[in-house]
Structures are given as C-alpha cells and as structure tokens.
Amino acid sequence: MASNSSNPAGAKVLSLETMNPRVRVMEYAVRGAIPIRAEELTAQLKAQPGSLPFAKVTPCNIGNPQQLKQKPLTFLRQVSALMEYSELLAPERIEQTRALFPEDAIARAQRNLAFVDGAVGAYTQSLGIAEIREDVARFIEKRDGFPASASNICLTAGASGAVERVLDILVSGPEVGVMIPIPQYPLYTATLAHLDAQAVPYYLQEEHDWQLSIADLDRALGEARARGVDVRALVVINPGNPTGGCLTEANIEEVVRFCERERLVLLADEVYQTNIYTETNPFVSFKKVVSRLGSPVELFSFHSISKGMIGECGRRGGYYEAVNIDDQVMGQLLKLASVSLCPNVQGQMAVDIMVNPPQPGDASHAQYTAELDAIYQSMRRRAKKLAEAFNSLPNMSCNDAQGAMYLFPKVELPQAFVDEAAALGQQPDALYCMRMLEATGISVVPGSGFGQVPGTFHFRSTFLPPEELFDDFIAGFKGFHLDFISRYAGSQQ
Amino acid sequence: MASNSSNPAGAKVLSLETMNPRVRVMEYAVRGAIPIRAEELTAQLKAQPGSLPFAKVTPCNIGNPQQLKQKPLTFLRQVSALMEYSELLAPERIEQTRALFPEDAIARAQRNLAFVDGAVGAYTQSLGIAEIREDVARFIEKRDGFPASASNICLTAGASGAVERVLDILVSGPEVGVMIPIPQYPLYTATLAHLDAQAVPYYLQEEHDWQLSIADLDRALGEARARGVDVRALVVINPGNPTGGCLTEANIEEVVRFCERERLVLLADEVYQTNIYTETNPFVSFKKVVSRLGSPVELFSFHSISKGMIGECGRRGGYYEAVNIDDQVMGQLLKLASVSLCPNVQGQMAVDIMVNPPQPGDASHAQYTAELDAIYQSMRRRAKKLAEAFNSLPNMSCNDAQGAMYLFPKVELPQAFVDEAAALGQQPDALYCMRMLEATGISVVPGSGFGQVPGTFHFRSTFLPPEELFDDFIAGFKGFHLDFISRYAGSQQ
Known part of the structure; x- marks a missing residue:
C-alpha cells in the first residue's frame, strides 16, 4: 500500500503543518503569553521566594473572583454539599445534619434532588433538568x-x-x-x-x-x-x-x-x-x-x-x-x-x-442577601477606586466601570517605546503588559487581544484583587507606570 | 442597504435551509427518536398512571448507571461534599463534621482543596489541576x-x-x-x-x-x-x-x-x-x-x-x-x-x-473496595444473565459481554417484518426497537445507529436495570420478542 505522500516517513503524522489550520489560526489572549509567563513566575516564587521584585503574582487577566479570595455564597455551597452526599439527609443522620445546615438548605437539597430522582451522578436531559x-x-x-x-x-x-x-x-x-x-x-x-x-x-x-x-x-x-x-x-x-x-x-x-x-x-x-x-x-x-x-x-x-x-x-x-x-x-x-x-x-x-435564591422568610435569606450585597458593594468600590487611579496617571485615561468586572484604560505609549516594540517584533501594548508583569507581578491582558482603534493602546484589568490588598495593588501598578513613563519621557511630544 | 438575498423577508434568518449543513447531517442515535419517545411515555405514565401496558419506562439506551439506582461511591461523595462546603472543615465545626465523615475523607478534602488554594469555584489551569x-x-x-x-x-x-x-x-x-x-x-x-x-x-x-x-x-x-x-x-x-x-x-x-x-x-x-x-x-x-x-x-x-x-x-x-x-x-x-x-x-x-482511591490502612478502604466490588460483581452477573436470555430466544444470538456495559445481540428479523418496515420507510431494527418500547417500556438503541454488516440487524441494550428488577426486565423483553416472532412466523424460511 502506498504510504501517505503528505506525511513523509519519520516526521510526525500530526504536526503544525498537517493539523486543522482553523485551529492553528485561533487566538485567545485571555490565556495567552502573559498568563503563561505569570504561571512561570508563580512557580519561581514558590521554588525561590524572594527571587523576584514582588512577593506574589496578581492575576487580573481573567474574571475569576474566587481565585482572588471572593468567598462563595454559603447557601449555594450548603445545598451542593447536601446533594453530593445525600446520605446526610437520611433519617439516621438528619439530626446531626440539622446542627450543621440550615433548614432551607436541607429543604432545597431535597427539592432539587427530587428533580433527578436522587441521582446527581446521572446524565440529565441534554437541554438540562x-x-x-x-x-x-x-x-x-x-x-x-x-x-x-x-x-x-x-x-x-x-x-x-x-x-x-x-x-x-x-x-x-x-x-x-x-x-x-x-x-x-x-x-x-x-x-x-x-x-x-x-x-x-x-x-x-x-x-x-x-x-x-x-x-x-x-x-x-x-x-x-x-x-x-x-x-x-x-x-x-x-x-x-x-x-x-x-x-x-x-x-x-x-x-x-x-x-x-x-x-x-x-x-x-x-x-x-x-x-x-x-x-x-x-x-x-x-x-x-x-x-x-x-x-x-x-x-x-x-x-x-x-x-x-x-x-x-x-x-x-x-x-x-x-x-x-x-x-x-x-x-x-x-x-x-x-x-x-x-x-x-x-x-x-x-x-x-x-x-431562585432564598426568599424573605427563609432561614438563609438574610445571610444570602448580605453576602451578595457585600460582594457587590466591594466590587463597586474597587471599580471606582481603580478607575480613579488610572485617571490620576499621565498618559492614561479610563471610562468608569458602569458594569462587568473590568476596566479598559487607554494608554498613550511614548513613541520611543512603540519603536522599541516594533524592533522586537511585538505589539506595543503586549510589551507594556509584559513589562508590567515582570516588574510588579500584575497580570493583565493587552488591548490588542480584544481589538482596538488602530494606533490606540489599551489593556484590560479586572478589579478583583481583595479589598484589603487593593491599595497595594494600585500602588504597585502606579509605581510601574510612572517609572515607565519617566523612562521614556524624553521621546514625548 | 441591500437586503440579504439568501434570506427573503418574512422567513426566519436562521432556518433548516440556512443553518450549518454539517450540523444538520449529524446523527446521534443514543439520544434519537426512541429515547425521545421514551420521554413522552414517561411523562404519560406520570400524568395517567395505568394508561400503558407497562408501569415504567426502563432506559437501557444509555450507560447511565445512577439513573438506574446504582449507588454512588460513598468516599467520593463525602470528599466532594466537604470540598463544596469547606466551612465544615473550619475549627469551630470540625468536631461535628468528624461525627458525620470519616477521617480519610476529611484528609482527602483538605489535600485536594490545597491544590486549588481552597477555591473549587475558581477556574483552574485549562489542562486541569x-x-x-x-x-x-x-x-x-x-x-x-x-x-x-x-x-x-x-x-x-x-x-x-x-x-x-x-x-x-x-x-x-x-x-x-x-x-x-x-x-x-x-x-x-x-x-x-x-x-x-x-x-x-x-x-x-x-x-x-x-x-x-x-x-x-x-x-x-x-x-x-x-x-x-x-x-x-x-x-x-x-x-x-x-x-x-x-x-x-x-x-x-x-x-x-x-x-x-x-x-x-x-x-x-x-x-x-x-x-x-x-x-x-x-x-x-x-x-x-x-x-x-x-x-x-x-x-x-x-x-x-x-x-x-x-x-x-x-x-x-x-x-x-x-x-x-x-x-x-x-x-x-x-x-x-x-x-x-x-x-x-x-x-x-x-x-x-x-x-487515587483510599489505600489499605485508610479508614474508608474497606468500604470503598466493598462498594466497588459489589457493583462489579452485580454487573458481571447481569451481563451473563442477559446474554443467556438473548441466546435462549429464537431468531437471536449474542456474544457474551466480555466488557463495557452493553450487549449487542443479532436479531434475525422475519422477512414480512422487514417488508413492513420498508413500506413504512423505516429501518427494520429501528421499528423493532420502537415496537419493543411501546409494548414493554424498554428503551434500547437499534443497530443501525451504530452501523452493522448490511442485511444484519442488532440492537444495543445496557444490562444496568437494578438486580432486584432484572428478572422482570428479562421477562418483559422475552415476552415481547416471543410474541413478535410468533406474529411474523408465517413468513419464516
């Protein structure tokens, strides 16, 4: 039988050349070069603490709140736990379970288990329960x-x-x-x-x-x-x-x-x-x-x-x-x-x-509402604070965050830096973000990963670092940016 | 602006004609016409009990053991529950938790929570933890x-x-x-x-x-x-x-x-x-x-x-x-x-x-091993029993199940029935399976959904109905098949 002429013997059958070209051309910046470098730096800090100019990596590249210590909603986790180990609802254990779980979480677990005949480990209808x-x-x-x-x-x-x-x-x-x-x-x-x-x-x-x-x-x-x-x-x-x-x-x-x-x-x-x-x-x-x-x-x-x-x-x-x-x-x-x-x-x-969260009158209603509101108010404060910080800096402007988990400030990159990036064959905003990461441990995503008006430069940052660390986070970013701008200031218009 | 000529005004923009033809041609029998009919019959039995010649639908079309009352492994669910509601591991609750969960489940939950810094609600690395x-x-x-x-x-x-x-x-x-x-x-x-x-x-x-x-x-x-x-x-x-x-x-x-x-x-x-x-x-x-x-x-x-x-x-x-x-x-x-x-x-x-299941010496080892073995031995018995039943019937032969969760018996369909299916524009094995469903509530998948040597007919059945109901399940199937064969016997070679 003739060997496959498009794959000379010795080379891999599946290679960059032979693979699906539509997969090859895909780009996905949110988990691209910068977060990969951020993972390397995290590993380095673990292996050699003190070996970098910062103590930890701050992942602001992705809206991943619990990675940054946002606490999960208690009621949701209680119900999930009871459905996972539904033996906790068995008559011989229910009294001990009641000491650890509120009544409405138990009732909700029983209600939702009934949707699947008790089996959270079974396939459901393909469209969902x-x-x-x-x-x-x-x-x-x-x-x-x-x-x-x-x-x-x-x-x-x-x-x-x-x-x-x-x-x-x-x-x-x-x-x-x-x-x-x-x-x-x-x-x-x-x-x-x-x-x-x-x-x-x-x-x-x-x-x-x-x-x-x-x-x-x-x-x-x-x-x-x-x-x-x-x-x-x-x-x-x-x-x-x-x-x-x-x-x-x-x-x-x-x-x-x-x-x-x-x-x-x-x-x-x-x-x-x-x-x-x-x-x-x-x-x-x-x-x-x-x-x-x-x-x-x-x-x-x-x-x-x-x-x-x-x-x-x-x-x-x-x-x-x-x-x-x-x-x-x-x-x-x-x-x-x-x-x-x-x-x-x-x-x-x-x-x-x-x-379908807990309703007024339910045992968990007050706690659920309070947890939700605390997260919301904190996000709102952090969004405002970060936008103010960005707007206080030279060569940077930012719309207020009206919603979502991100700010997308515009950065006026000095021409000398744009030229330097060009000489390195890199997008200027990507190089700016990589420099930020290497200097501060803060990982953000360059605007070129999302698209922007040609000739403008942006980056996306979440405002998810924990509130008690937020001032440090902002100080770290400000220090980097001011240093960056002063270094390239000679080239400014 | 010119309107899109391929979509005349009034018709839907997205239709069977305009949609991705590569999606349209896909076929997926495991969740095809027969399971859809099975869902309708399930709903009918719920709304009007006693309105069908069987009391319940038996879904043998898909390897979905917990749907058919296979019990989940206790240790797995205990660890999952503890990770879901990790407050159970907090110092102020751990004593009550120890009364409900074995020591090695607690230790495993702590170990695995550390992999994700406590956050099972956060994105992990894309390749997995x-x-x-x-x-x-x-x-x-x-x-x-x-x-x-x-x-x-x-x-x-x-x-x-x-x-x-x-x-x-x-x-x-x-x-x-x-x-x-x-x-x-x-x-x-x-x-x-x-x-x-x-x-x-x-x-x-x-x-x-x-x-x-x-x-x-x-x-x-x-x-x-x-x-x-x-x-x-x-x-x-x-x-x-x-x-x-x-x-x-x-x-x-x-x-x-x-x-x-x-x-x-x-x-x-x-x-x-x-x-x-x-x-x-x-x-x-x-x-x-x-x-x-x-x-x-x-x-x-x-x-x-x-x-x-x-x-x-x-x-x-x-x-x-x-x-x-x-x-x-x-x-x-x-x-x-x-x-x-x-x-x-x-x-x-x-x-x-x-x-990485519990090891000898761990608190849950004996129970985990016993649960696993009980499921295994039961599956093995049911596989054997179902193959024997199939092989005991006229116009049917079946290899033993050496593995997996399925048998794939060959059915010699009488020519009169094959002709009847052709007249209805249906695959003979699909019609046979639909008749089985309507008569017994047993839902299996016709061989044509998997492919078979042309001119031969098969179906796939799991052997997952619970052991205590297994004889009834076999009796239901046997009754249908014997009746079916005798009805079409006149046309046999």
Whole structure:
C-alpha cells in the first residue's frame, strides 16, 4: 500500500503543518503569553521566594473572583454539599445534619434532588433538568415583565460553550459573517476563526462610555456586504467585556431595530447582568426590549453562574434563552446538545440557586442577601477606586466601570517605546503588559487581544484583587507606570 | 442597504435551509427518536398512571448507571461534599463534621482543596489541576508498568468532549479520513460529519468475539486511499461500545503495528477499562503496548469517570493521555482547551479519586473496595444473565459481554417484518426497537445507529436495570420478542 505522500516517513503524522489550520489560526489572549509567563513566575516564587521584585503574582487577566479570595455564597455551597452526599439527609443522620445546615438548605437539597430522582451522578436531559429550566423561565419573567418559556431555555456548561454552539449552527460556510464589537471578548474571534467564518468588526465608542453607534454598524455591515460577506448575526456584550460599559435602553432599542431591518440574528452576551455600578444605565435585557417592541428578531441571550456575585467559574454552569427561533432549528440545537450528553449536574443546580435564591422568610435569606450585597458593594468600590487611579496617571485615561468586572484604560505609549516594540517584533501594548508583569507581578491582558482603534493602546484589568490588598495593588501598578513613563519621557511630544 | 438575498423577508434568518449543513447531517442515535419517545411515555405514565401496558419506562439506551439506582461511591461523595462546603472543615465545626465523615475523607478534602488554594469555584489551569494530572500519571504507570508524564495528561469534561477536541485538531480538510469500527459509538460518526471529514469504516468480527481483523483494516484503508481519502487516524474502542468485546493483547499489538506501518494516529477509547468480565482477555491499554514495543505511534487514550464502577456520568469528568505527540501540537491542544477555560472542578476532583482511591490502612478502604466490588460483581452477573436470555430466544444470538456495559445481540428479523418496515420507510431494527418500547417500556438503541454488516440487524441494550428488577426486565423483553416472532412466523424460511 502506498504510504501517505503528505506525511513523509519519520516526521510526525500530526504536526503544525498537517493539523486543522482553523485551529492553528485561533487566538485567545485571555490565556495567552502573559498568563503563561505569570504561571512561570508563580512557580519561581514558590521554588525561590524572594527571587523576584514582588512577593506574589496578581492575576487580573481573567474574571475569576474566587481565585482572588471572593468567598462563595454559603447557601449555594450548603445545598451542593447536601446533594453530593445525600446520605446526610437520611433519617439516621438528619439530626446531626440539622446542627450543621440550615433548614432551607436541607429543604432545597431535597427539592432539587427530587428533580433527578436522587441521582446527581446521572446524565440529565441534554437541554438540562426540566424543573430548573422552569425556574429560569420564571426568573426571566420576573426580571423583564414579559413571558418566558422553559422550552426556550437550554442549560449549558458556562456561557462559552453555549456561544460556541450557537455560532456553530449559524455558520453555514466561509462566506458567512458575524458582527462583533471592537473591543470584544476573544471567544468570539477565536470561535469564528475556528468555524472558518468572518468576523465583521464594529467599533464601540470609547468617547461615549462604550455605547454602540448605529452609524458605525451601518458602515461595518455595508462594507462587509459590499465584499460579498453574507452577514447573518450581530453580537452584543452588555455589560461590556472588556469595556465595562452598560448600554442605555434607547441604544438597545436602536440595535434591535437595526437587526430587524437588516435581518440579523442577535446574540446578547449578558453574563454580567448583575454587575452594574451605575444608576443611569440599569441593566435592560435584549429579551425585554424585543418583547416590548413585539419584534420578530431572532435572539439568543446568554447567562452564567461564573460572573455576577455568584462567581462560580469553576463549576461551569449557565444557560441560553432562544427567542423567535425556528422550531426545526430548535430541534437541531437539541441534537447538538445531545452529542455532548448533558451539562454537569451541579452546574445546573447552581443555575437554579442563582435564578431562585432564598426568599424573605427563609432561614438563609438574610445571610444570602448580605453576602451578595457585600460582594457587590466591594466590587463597586474597587471599580471606582481603580478607575480613579488610572485617571490620576499621565498618559492614561479610563471610562468608569458602569458594569462587568473590568476596566479598559487607554494608554498613550511614548513613541520611543512603540519603536522599541516594533524592533522586537511585538505589539506595543503586549510589551507594556509584559513589562508590567515582570516588574510588579500584575497580570493583565493587552488591548490588542480584544481589538482596538488602530494606533490606540489599551489593556484590560479586572478589579478583583481583595479589598484589603487593593491599595497595594494600585500602588504597585502606579509605581510601574510612572517609572515607565519617566523612562521614556524624553521621546514625548 | 441591500437586503440579504439568501434570506427573503418574512422567513426566519436562521432556518433548516440556512443553518450549518454539517450540523444538520449529524446523527446521534443514543439520544434519537426512541429515547425521545421514551420521554413522552414517561411523562404519560406520570400524568395517567395505568394508561400503558407497562408501569415504567426502563432506559437501557444509555450507560447511565445512577439513573438506574446504582449507588454512588460513598468516599467520593463525602470528599466532594466537604470540598463544596469547606466551612465544615473550619475549627469551630470540625468536631461535628468528624461525627458525620470519616477521617480519610476529611484528609482527602483538605489535600485536594490545597491544590486549588481552597477555591473549587475558581477556574483552574485549562489542562486541569497540576497535582491531579500527576496523580493520573502515577495511576497509568502503576496500571501499565511504563512511565507516564503529567505533561501529557489533559483533564476534560468527560471523554466525549476530549474525543471531539482531538478529532477537531486532526481534521485539516474534507479529504481527511478517520478509520472507525463498525459497529461504533455514534459520537465518532457524528463528530466526523460535524467536521466534514470522512468516516472510513472497518468491521469488527462478530463471529470472533468482536476482535479486529487486520485484513479488514487493510481492505478498508486500501479502498479509502484508492478513492483519494487522506486517512490519518484509527479509532479503537476497547472494551467495545456497543459490542462489549475485549481485545486480546496480541490483537492490540497487531493494531499498533498496523498504525505504525500505515502512519495513522491511534485514538484509543478506553473508558470501559475496568468493566471487564472475562478472565481470558484482561484489559491491556494501548499505551502499554506502544510502550512495550517502543513504538513511535502517536496515541491519544481516553478515560472517564462516567463508566467503570464510578458511574458519575452527570459530573462530566475524564482525561486523555497524549503519547508521542508533537510538542507544537501539544501547544495547540492547550490553546483549544483554553478557549473552553477549564473542565468543571468537581469533575476533576472525581478523576483524582478514581485514579487515587483510599489505600489499605485508610479508614474508608474497606468500604470503598466493598462498594466497588459489589457493583462489579452485580454487573458481571447481569451481563451473563442477559446474554443467556438473548441466546435462549429464537431468531437471536449474542456474544457474551466480555466488557463495557452493553450487549449487542443479532436479531434475525422475519422477512414480512422487514417488508413492513420498508413500506413504512423505516429501518427494520429501528421499528423493532420502537415496537419493543411501546409494548414493554424498554428503551434500547437499534443497530443501525451504530452501523452493522448490511442485511444484519442488532440492537444495543445496557444490562444496568437494578438486580432486584432484572428478572422482570428479562421477562418483559422475552415476552415481547416471543410474541413478535410468533406474529411474523408465517413468513419464516
């Protein structure tokens, strides 16, 4: 039999040359070169304490609150623990269990165990547990004041997999384009590259608190269609990642009308919907606006237990709601879910607690509310403090964080530094962030990982370091930046 | 702006016609028409008890042991519960906790919490927690007697996602082919259809206990290459799904040599490696044979917490080991893992307990071992009993289950029935299984969902119904089949 001519003997069968080129071209900056270097530095500090100019690495590259000591919500963990080891609910142990767990956590564990006939270790329906999808629908109805149906809800292992699944079903070939914001969360560009589809970028307006400009949507769509791109969908991230902006209801309505007019499916990434730090732009869901307008726009809305004040990133739970989606397409989405069997059960159960928390009168209500509020108030204080710090510095400006877990300050990099980066073959903002990491241990993500107006430079930082360490964190960053600017000051305009 | 001509106004933007055709063509029988009908019947029995000729639906279509009342392993659940609600380990509660949990479960929870700095709710490294990957490597070394490295281990959310990821990176274009067994687990055909790659089927030998025939591998490969298919990889499922067969070490060695000679990457789906019910064909890993031969064959081996005696399907945990894989490809696999952030943490923790169970001398050792053995012995008895039942029936023959959780009996369907199915536009085996479901509530998967030699008919049934109900289950099935055969007997040869 002839040997495979594309793979000469001796070389690996599977190599960078022979592998799927659509995987090779994917980029994902949030876990790119800088966090990899941050891991190396963490290992070095463990092996040789004192060997670096800082005592620890501060991971501000990813919204991962519990990594930075945010405490999990007690009620959620109590219920999970009881479902894990449901022998604690057996008659012979229940008295001892009552000494350790509040009555409503026990009742909730019993209620939710009944959804799965006691078996949290069994596969569930592929779309997720029916009763939890009902709870999600009630949560959406209460949030928006418009009907929602469990049959339109699909539970998922976090929002990322859900976004990938929806983009997958949307992209029928390389001519298909999906409009994405710039800056954007790189899941979108990575997934579109993977699917061999075209990202059609539109710009968020930094000078207007990162609102969407319909004029720029028109421009981006027109240019893409003129190139022959079959633009099918529009992605909005609200509250914004990496921007921290919150869209006004008027802006949301304009976007819905735009999608209606241009026949675009709307993907609303709303995972930060409870991370809102502004009174002027409260969170309004795209579902609510679509419902209020009676719009036929086809909408997928994504939510997650990883963000908000829940912060259960490691549990991998979330859901999407599909609105106005064709019935046969819903069947195809079910099939796609089936191949992955089901999202992990404890992630589903945590979604249930997020959408159906303890109510007034329940034993845990006061504690749950207090824990949630403490996390919220602290995040809000830290967001404000970090934005103020960024705005106090030369060559740096930053919109307030209206929402989400991030700030995306603009940095005016001195020309001498930009030239130095060019000589090294690096993106200037990436080099700036790497220098920051090496000097301070603070790990952030360069703006080039999210996209930015050409010639501008940014980075994304979470404001998640613990409050008691926050002043140190800010001092470390300020020291680096001031030193950096003074070093390159000679080249300033 | 011109409206998108491919989507006339009024119709949905996203429809069966406009969606990704590679998703549309996917098939996944394990959760296809029959389980969907089974769910409807379950709902009917709940709403109107007594309205059907059976009292309950018996789901034998999927290896989901805890759905059928298999008890989870106590130690695993105790450790998980303690990690969920780690406040149980706080000094002020530890005494009460000790009354409910054994000392080694407490120690294990403390040990594993330290891996993640106490935060089971945080994202971990994308490849999985480093210490657990070390534990997996030690498990493999002990199993095989050859070195294994944590740097070659990637933790995943079950084996399915891992298989999808590896096939994804292998498939560079529509000319690429992957050899798959027939019958096969439909994840493989579904994923290859999704990737627009070519499934290159080879036949397992039913008459030789489902062993692989190198002659048939040669035939299948030769035919595919003659058609211009760039065959890159070979999938082996051992122990077999749906067949229940276990490969001999000699057969495994032949397969490794074949892959070496023909430059094929080997994908070894070994998720049933502890479900072995034969003395003659003990489980031997492909990794062990590759190591013993010093073979350069590029190998991915998959394992899971869903199967074996663990049976934690709903938790979504697993790993793959990559052997002889190019370093740059390993980097690409890391990138792909990064976009999905990380597998859920409790799934990773359960992998740790699977590969590093309580040891002699530990408080839970006796109980853990006894629970594992009871599940194993019961599965073994049920496998034997079901095979005997199948072999006692007219028009039916079945290999013994040497391994896995399934039997795949051959049914000689009377010609009159085959004609009836043809007239209804249905696969005869699918119609047979649907009749079985409607008559008995037993849900199995038709052989056409896995592939079979043309003109033969099979179905896959788990042997997971609880032992105390097993005789009823067998009686229900026997009654249906005897009635079915006698009804169509007139047409027999």
